Amino acid sequence: MKYISTRKGIETLSSAQAIKKGIADNGGLFVPDHIPLLTDSLFDRLVDMDYAERAAEILSLFLTDYDKNALKEDCRRAYGEGAFTGGAAPTVKLGEGKYLLELFHGPTCAFKDMALQIMPRLLSRALKMTKEKKTAYILVATSGDTGKAALEGYRDVEGVKIKVFYPVNGVSAIQKLQMSTQEGRNVSVQAINGNFDDAQNGVKRIFSDKELNARLRAAGYTLTSANSINWGRLAPQIVYYISSYIDLYTAGEIKRGEKIAFCVPTGNFGNIFAGYLAYRMGLPVSRFICASNKNNILTDFINTGVYDRNREFYQTMSPSMDILISSNLERLLYFVSGREKTAEYMNRLAETGRYEISKEELAEIQSIFEGGFTDEEGTAAEIKATYKETCAVIDPHTAVAYRQAEQYAYRTGGKVVTVSTASPYKFAADVLKSLGKKADNKRGVLSPLYELSEYTGTPIPAPLASLEGKSVRFTGAVNAADMPDTLFD
Numbered sequence: 001m002k003y004i005s006t007r008k009g010i011e012t013l014s015s016a017q018a019i020k021k022g023i024a025d026n027g028g029l030f031v032p033d034h035i036p037l038l039t040d041s042l043f044d045r046l047v048d049m050d051y052a053e054r055a056a057e058i059l060s061l062f063l064t065d066y067d068k069n070a071l072k073e074d075c076r077r078a079y080g081e082g083a084f085t086g087g088a089a090p091t092v093k094l095g096e097g098k099y100l101l102e103l104f105h106g107p108t109c110a111f112k113d114m115a116l117q118i119m120p121r122l123l124s125r126a127l128k129m130t131k132e133k134k135t136a137y138i139l140v141a142t143s144g145d146t147g148k149a150a151l152e153g154y155r156d157v158e159g160v161k162i163k164v165f166y167p168v169n170g171v172s173a174i175q176k177l178q179m180s181t182q183e184g185r186n187v188s189v190q191a192i193n194g195n196f197d198d199a200q201n202g203v204k205r206i207f208s209d210k211e212l213n214a215r216l217r218a219a220g221y222t223l224t225s226a227n228s229i230n231w232g233r234l235a236p237q238i239v240y241y242i243s244s245y246i247d248l249y250t251a252g253e254i255k256r257g258e259k260i261a262f263c264v265p266t267g268n269f270g271n272i273f274a275g276y277l278a279y280r281m282g283l284p285v286s287r288f289i290c291a292s293n294k295n296n297i298l299t300d301f302i303n304t305g306v307y308d309r310n311r312e313f314y315q316t317m318s319p320s321m322d323i324l325i326s327s328n329l330e331r332l333l334y335f336v337s338g339r340e341k342t343a344e345y346m347n348r349l350a351e352t353g354r355y356e357i358s359k360e361e362l363a364e365i366q367s368i369f370e371g372g373f374t375d376e377e378g379t380a381a382e383i384k385a386t387y388k389e390t391c392a393v394i395d396p397h398t399a400v401a402y403r404q405a406e407q408y409a410y411r412t413g414g415k416v417v418t419v420s421t422a423s424p425y426k427f428a429a430d431v432l433k434s435l436g437k438k439a440d441n442k443r444g445v446l447s448p449l450y451e452l453s454e455y456t457g458t459p460i461p462a463p464l465a466s467l468e469g470k471s472v473r474f475t476g477a478v479n480a481a482d483m484p485d486t487l488f489d
């Protein structure tokens, strides 16, 4: 299988090359040149496998240049009990025809782990397969979840070094503690005086600084990024849609071939797009519900065909969905509009912040997608109502989607799986408040976690509980202008 750019151009790469490279020369994203099929015999084989085996089987259809036994080994390590206690992606039933696909049982308690536990292994192999002699130096600017998940995923991976920059006052206290106590020989974390944009712009400047790159190369390094447009982060996410369907089938919840809906809390459109690829492979899906918070640019797009980022930006209690440019939407445009028009739309977006697709293209998107958004009051109300009705404690991102899923189920009577992207303990203070409980904050940074656990009778996930005794390795903050110097620390 070959990989091509979503925009025009003749670049054609193997999957290892696409994963190493990240983004196409013409600014487009890499997509597979065809989509493999989920055949009946493949489905039969997947039924008898555990998650890691399913992942290797499905990934091998897309990463045809990788050795299949190597993929099996990587998946076993990535998704085994060591990283995901209690299973990598369990589907739990909340009510008749209503399910949660839980993707937060990894080492950082957010769904980013599903990709970032395997992607570093894929990159490490890609470096060997392409005979890269230099050490890959990964730079990440983060507003929270991605940074920690990348640190955990890349720690002690051969041939790789990682440095994460975060805004010193722009992440939660727990996220800060998660990053500053990070273990591993090849990791580094640096706080920046400034906001997320300062960190992100600083990283962009480093990537485009020719002299600095030459110095790094001379020192034996080549810069790479780990952001969500890399194919190596997208491909692993296809797996859990198929795995969840099979789990529902083997549990007797659905008949084979029965169509079900997936409702996905969406930011960069990566998660839900991976679901779309599973659907294009042949997974029986009736609908993808694209759920947004108050930043409802995707709801508007799916309803009207107009993508317009010229609007107010809101900070919400589901910060991983506070996004005005959903980069992976470009991949959907490629499938619906083709390369010429995708390039045109993306140019228009860069120049004016707006583009509009044709009626036919919109109709094709609406044939499988619908959009809906939940505001802050709705999110809090959903957390409380879900707890009262089912005893399930859900995080704000999941609540945004679950509210849309319930409305869909009520309207259509269809079965729907809501993708649950974070542990409620990652957002314990907001969850407590939504449940109507005022936090006393008497026990330091982790106080809301203890309080949520006592109030709901649910356990604090081990990776968060263990933060208590960890020593802080990375302290201090530098100005954004000094970021390049820290690369040589």
Ligand SMILES: *Cc1c(COP(=O)(O)O)cnc(C)c1O
Pocket: 110, 111, 112, 145, 228, 265, 266, 267, 268, 269, 270, 271, 272, 320, 321, 397, 421, 422
């Ligand atoms: C990243 C993230 C999302 C959004 O996923 P996309 O792939 O960017 O659409 C949703 N919820 C949580 C908790 C996340 O960390």
